[in-house]
Amino acid sequence: MKQNIFPAIRLTFVCIVIFIVIYPTLIWAVAKVAPSKGEGETVTVNGKVVGYKLEGQSFTNDQYFNGRPSAAGYNAAGSSGSNKGPSNPEYLQQVKDRIDTFLVHNPTIQRASIPSDLVTSSGSGLDPDISLQSALIQVDRIAKARNISKEKIESLIQKNIEESVFNKIKKINILKINIALDELK
């Protein structure tokens, strides 16, 4: 034990210098040439920051595409999932209520065409995306609330479909599409 104490203390000190000082500083320096200098990419509209590109934000208004329910209330300083178990009766009631609320706001939609991602909360509480189907079933409501044609909104959706080459899930970024929606005349 004795012969190990001093090497161990000195080695720990070297590790502190390398891993707490040099390594993060190196990555921080590289970040200066990364998008937004590694401070998080923001989205601006008319010169004003309206959000972070990667993080979802709350859209509850009928005029906007609504995002997924969030256990964190889209608090970007306190991410959280619901951590509800699949059999929890209180949770299942909550999902039922969300379906009913959705149907009240979107009376033209059949229950069977509601995809589950729109009524279940995301892992982070900051999910920036909804599935394509979740966007499509909101078209009627938005068209009525904004008094623009359905075709325009549908073509906007088509333009905003994103998919990864690896998993082919068709998804829509809600912040991006809602900004585009505001610009639609």
Added chain:
Amino acid sequence: MNSEIIGVIIMFLATIALAIPLGSYIGKVYNGNKTWADGFLKPLDSIFFKLSGINPLKEMNWKQHLAALLTINSIWFLFSMFILMNMSWLPLNPDANPSMSADLAFNTTISFISNTNLQHYSGESGVSYLGQMVLMLFQFISAAAGMAVCAVVFMAMKEKTTDQLGNFYNYFVKSCTRVLLPLSIVIAIVLLFNGTPMTFKGKDQFVSLQGDTVNVSRGPAAAMIAIKQLGTNGGGFFGVNAAHPLENPNYFTNIVENVSIILIPIAMVFAMGFIIKRKKFAWMVFGVMTVGFLLLLLPTIYLELQGNPAITKMNIAQPLGSMEGKEVRFGSAASSFWAITTTSTSNGSVNAMHDSLTPLSGMFTMLGMMVNAFYGGVGVGFLNFYIFIIIAVFISGLMVGRTPEFLGKKIEAKEMKIAAIIALLHPLLILSGTALSSWLYAHNPAAYAGWLANPGNHGFSEMLYEFTSSAANNGSGFEGLGDNTPFWNIACGIVMLLSRYLPIIGPLAIAGMLAKKKYIPESAGTLKTDTTTFGIMVFAVIFIIAALSFFPALSLGPIAEFFTIK
């Protein structure tokens, strides 16, 4: 049927394709052979050795290795306790986060020096940037300590009689400089260019499109995320770990991070084959691990893509599978792959909330941790597997009526006793911990009402998962559990402590004692350990010891829940 599965296959094959060359590279590093990286990394090694006053060529026996390991870990413990309990006034705290209470600091310290990374705090509000950086230090050095011990065991498995097993500090430093640091730099840079922040500025604020004022946590995240994935640590920068859009921005980063989880654990198996010059034996080990891994993975992907049966009954569509606690950009298949890789290795980072997995998927994640040797943590995963091999050799030896031999060394009563104790320690800690917490809750549900976020069988699963995760040094959780209380902080702290060091001491002792024994050359009567038959034998031992001892507990939790919502 489903393009999501292609993403999973790509991830798995890419991992194996990278792990094989990385394995022989690691093998060369531990053997002291020349590698292509010597030119620019050797000077870095020398800085470590010179400043620490260490002679990397001084050979140690297994007891000296153990002393070196335990001494340096004690120093880390004191250093971490000091920082975590004084963060509020120390520098790098732009968000003015508080210091930790003593019990939380104890839990967090043990958790990070034991490579567990169980987090009873939330990254955004529970630690300062200095705290995060100190925890990141442990993510490097606890992983390197595990790899160093594993290297010692590899050396002991060589075909010779010796008690000189290399130098602990040499393996430790080289694990850091030759493997973990270069890979972390590459991965951190990939993350940076995909949008992960790396800044020392505090929270930002903006007004959203709808008019809400939103605060945004940022921080030096990219550096930490790279090593927490590579070192099977798993402690995320943000509360929800890799489900957070800044921590894991898109499907591509998800592939990179997920591959990083199992890359080094698999590479260590091939490194062993290289070091002891038995490639076929390494493939046998890899085969058994892979079969076990796939048996956990395939049903989980199937079940998650099927969706939650209770939601199916509500007559809505589940085209993406069970989406509670999952992110749209990853989908169910990639979330399942992550869930199984993170639990069968001892990583514990998550990209979906495990508490919300469908019941049997939740069980498969627990089984991954209960076995804890299907790839397993960096270094320590192989040590767990080593114990199962010793037991399998002994049982097979008895079955054919010969003295059990492993790699030319006789296994006798002393080694077997150690192996049996270590194998039984894991179920003992998990089951007695769960029994204690269940007893407390059942006798006074009002006092402990804050513990469980879900009632019934799932509530029991939350407690079982927490102890399993602690004992497997995993660190993920059924996070509905209200775990920042003195009971959970201390109980999990003790479990993590015992189940980190005893399963390191056991295999190290066995390997050290075997190395000293006389080498018996192979003959026609030798039990062959690199065959499929022996692989099946090892698998049977794992199944009986690890899986069946947990069956009663699992039937009270996930299995019962499965039948209630079927």
